[in-house]
Amino acid sequence: MSxxxxxxxxxxxxxxxxxxxxxxxxxxxxxxxxxGVTQPRRLLQMHIDFVMMGIILxxxxxxxxxxxxxxxAPLVFGTIMNPLGFLPLAFSEEQRRKAYYRxxxxxxxxxxxxxLTAAAVFAL
Numbered sequence: 001m002s003x004x005x006x007x008x009x010x011x012x013x014x015x016x017x018x019x020x021x022x023x024x025x026x027x028x029x030x031x032x033x034x035x036g037v038t039q040p041r042r043l044l045q046m047h048i049d050f051v052m053m054g055i056i057l058x059x060x061x062x063x064x065x066x067x068x069x070x071x072x073a074p075l076v077f078g079t080i081m082n083p084l085g086f087l088p089l090a091f092s093e094e095q096r097r098k099a100y101y102r103x104x105x106x107x108x109x110x111x112x113x114x115x116l117t118a119a120a121v122f123a124l
Contacts, residue, residue, distance in 0.1 A: 002065045007076055008057025015050030015083070022047055042090035049083035053112075060116070064123045071122060075115025081108035 024031055025040045032040050057079055060067065067075075085105045088095040095101050 002061040002067070004057050004061030004067065004072055004076070005065075006061075008054045008059075008061055008079075010054070011050050011057060011079060011083075012054030015047055015052075015054055018043070018047040018050060037090050039090050039093060042086040046083045046086035046090070049086065053079035053083055056116070060119050064119050067119055067122060071115055071118040074111035075119065076111075078108045078111030078113070078115055081105070082112055 021032075021043045025043065029040065032043075037043065057076070060075065081104060085101075085108060088101060
């Protein structure tokens with residue numbers, strides 16, 4: 001099995017486990033507040049994004065099992081960092097205005113979109 005499929009399975013599983021935070025949000029919202037979460041909806045976004053990114057990696061890994069590392073590496077970076085980008089926003093929406101956040105998110109978008117585009121071209 002390709003590394004992309006393995007990483008995608010991990011992301012999918014992690015996203016599924018994050019679903020428990022959504023249950024906690026609904027059943028006991030004060031628990032999340034005690035941990036400093038002010039925007040619990042961002043946790044839902046992270047949960048959904050990890051599931052989607054995991055499925056994307058699995059699909060790419062199965063469709064193009066011999067994808068070169070120079071394409072796979074930025075793709076993996078992007079599919080991990082895109083969902084993780086919601087985590088700091090769960091604690092403070094102000095994070096999105098900070099330079100470090102913008103740089104990391106921009107790089108993750110480039111990694112994902114560039115990696116998927118390169119994978120599509122490589123598969124031709």
